[in-house]
Amino acid sequence: MAVTIKDIAEKAQVSLATVSRVLNNSGFVKEEKRELVLKTIKELNYVPNSVARSLSTSxxxxxxxVIPDVNNPFFGEVIKGIATVADEEDFNIILCDTDExxxxxxxxLEMLxxxxxxxxxxxxxxxxNEFNSEYLEALESLGIPIVLIDRDVKYxxxxxxxxDSLxxxxxxxxxxxxxxxxxIAIIAGPQTSKPGRDRLRGYRKAMIMNKLDIDEKYIFYGDFKLESGYKITKEILKMEDRxxxxxxxxxxxxxxCIKALFEQNINIPGDIALIGFDEIEMLNVLNFKISVVSRPTTEMGRVAMNMLIDRLKDEESTHTKRIxxxxxxxxxxxxxxLD
Structure with missing residues (x-):
């Protein structure tokens, strides 16, 4: 396996930012640390590649x-929290939508x-991504502070x-x-994301703790997008043992899901009960009462931005903050x- 700058940082017991500065001969690094990093690079036979070039010192x-779905109101609220703190601290934002x-x-990432x-x-x-070493190395090799929000990257x-999705x-x-x-049917999210896995685990845990059998035919997998919820709900409504x-x-x-139920004139909760994950403001405006697991979305954005600012002030710290x-x-x- 190729040596990464993370390997160098761990062996030399310095931050990724310090390794990046040494590799690019940029920014201030104490001489003893610079010598230590150079020695470690030589010991590990590190050969930088095109992905591993750091950002310019400017x-x-x-x-x-960077968010996966700009149309999702959840991320709109998160961005609002980020922007509030960014404005207070005189930071500008470049927003990127990856569309999953x-x-x-x-x-x-290359553009940024x-x-x-x-x-x-x-x-x-x-x-x-959680299992992709190339992806992890690409993030690490940027040589700048990174704060994850909502989804983790394994290792x-x-x-x-x-x-706490679970x-x-x-x-x-x-x-x-x-x-x-x-x-009880569940429309789970993609199992390639931690929130997707944790929410399915929470469902299974509740069934087990209440001594109910878990029937796999009631477990469906979506992709966190509207169309999958729509199609899966139509499948559910066709089930003989609904x-x-x-x-x-x-x-x-x-x-x-609600769109499919409306199209079939299914009454909530008269014909079928429903609980969703994440508030939908549009439904609140229409006084349409759907039970929901809500998240402190704007707060998540504020915390993430403050965390990034703290890291920018102390890039040498090797202490990882996770909230x-x-x-x-x-x-x-x-x-x-209802009967």
Missing amino acids: QSNTIGV NIDKEFKA KKQRVRGIIITPTSDK SNFDGVFL NGAFEATDALIKEGHKK PTAIFVCNNMMNLG TLSPKLTLKGSEKL
């Missing part, structure tokens, strides 16, 4: 924000590198702001069970089991 007051596409994400951004806040795509040491899904499923539902409740694992799939926020289950009546 600094700006610009940060990059790994190739677009690589292009976005050329723009010499100071740091990046990113929600990685759900395209097996990384990046700062991050996350949500417990949120557990509470939602448990609430349906407490209402008397036994046949579930009495559906738990949908994000807001966009929930919108698709997990708690969701809130709000029951509005759509979870009911």
